[in-house]
Amino acid sequence: MDILPLCLLIVSCCLLVWYLVERNRRKTRPMPEGLNTDRVIPTEQPWELYHNNLSLCSKKIRVCLAELKIPYKAHHIDLIETGSYQNISREFLKVNPAALVPVLIHNGHPIYESHAQLQYAAEHSATPAALVPADPDKKRLMEYWVTKGSLIGDDPLAALEASAGNTIPGLTLPLFGTMIERIPVKNILEGLLFHRLKERPLGFLLFKLVGAQRFHHIPPIRKAIQQSRDALNIHLDELEAVLAQSEGPWITGKQFTLADVGMMVIFERLLEADWIKEFLTERRPQIGRYWASLQTRPSYQSAIAEFDHPTISRGLDRLQTIKRHYPAFNQAITADPAC
Known part of the structure; x- marks a missing residue:
């Protein structure tokens, strides 16, 4: 009797039992906010x-x-x-x-x-009014921009016009592509087994297999980056007008609020994903001053700059190298989506 098929069957059964038990232990579900x-x-x-x-x-x-x-x-x-x-x-x-x-x-x-x-x-802080304006109109403006700075829905790319925050995942794709290069495939496969949103680990696996310098050749990825860029330009034009009207330095005027908290991290992501020069142009002087002011906040240093991660730093270095050595890469992600 050939024992090999029997051994393969036993191993397969053991793996299946392990997977079913582990999947049951790792059940995910939405939680009330x-x-x-x-x-x-x-x-x-x-x-x-x-x-x-x-x-x-x-x-x-x-x-x-x-x-x-x-x-x-x-x-x-x-x-x-x-x-x-x-x-x-x-x-x-x-x-x-x-x-x-x-x-x-x-x-x-x-x-x-x-x-x-x-x-x-x-x-619930000792200073509950510190980040929330007392004036009702300014509070409404703050709440509008808190939403603008948020990630809305499981698939932000499906509603890029909803918020500036929804444009960030698409714009981060090039950085994800370089960061994932050093991540073992077995770690990504764990997501395919247990992550509730399978398209995410599938995307990362694709990045891994194709290579960061070549994934822009994949039309859906290139289109997602380009559409996210165009949508963020619209959101930032609106922010430029709001800052001009409020006379700054912050979105509601003199008070730094929760709205500015959200926009601080969006601009930080543009910096770490090498997009900042694309969006901080001469036609947006208010935003240029705004970003400079955000970087002077003690919270920027203590809550962002001091929380760097080696994978992020390596990914940015690799991304900038690819842009220097593969001009077609940079041209592809900044071209018009119709091209």
Whole structure:
């Protein structure tokens, strides 16, 4: 009797059982936004934050906490871009079954979704009015730009006109392509097995197989980058007009608000993904001054600059090298989508 087929069958059955058991342990589900008092997370401090150094929303809540002078214990959770799918580990799913960062914890109870975290932190700080204007009109303007700076929906590319935040994933694709080069394939495959949004690990696997200097040849990727760029130009033209009307230095005028927190991290992403020169042009002098002012905030240094990650730095260096040595790459991602 040939034993090889039997061994293969046994191994296959064992792998299938392992996968079914592990999938059951790693079930993900949407979580209600805001404070969840029915969930208790073990903590050591009144405020704790599960975050990622690259994550746009994580940057946002770190800046908010810094502005409000709220001390917290930080827990860095890797996403695949920074090394592994720690966000779909059994341990992290106990913190957030939705497998998303950031998660803000206050007195053991989690607050989900970054826009709710910003509002909650502002309301529960020692200075609740620090980031929220008292004037109703300015508060409405702030809320409008908080939404403008947010990521809306599971597929931001499907609604680029909804917010400036929705344009950022598409514009970050070139950086993702270079960051993923050093990530082992087995780490990406974990996402295919357990991530609820399969198109994301599939995209990263494609980046890995094609190579960062060549993935712009793939029409859907090139189109996503170009459309995101064009949509952000529209949002920034609107911001330029708002800053001129408010007379700055901030979106609502003299007070730095939650709206500026959101825009700070968007401009930071443009910097780290090598887009900043594309958008900060002479026709947007207000935004040029605005970005310079944002970088002078102590929160920019303590919540963004000090949270660098080697994968991000290596990815940016690699991206800039590709742009220098492969002119067609840069031309492809900045061309008109119709070309």
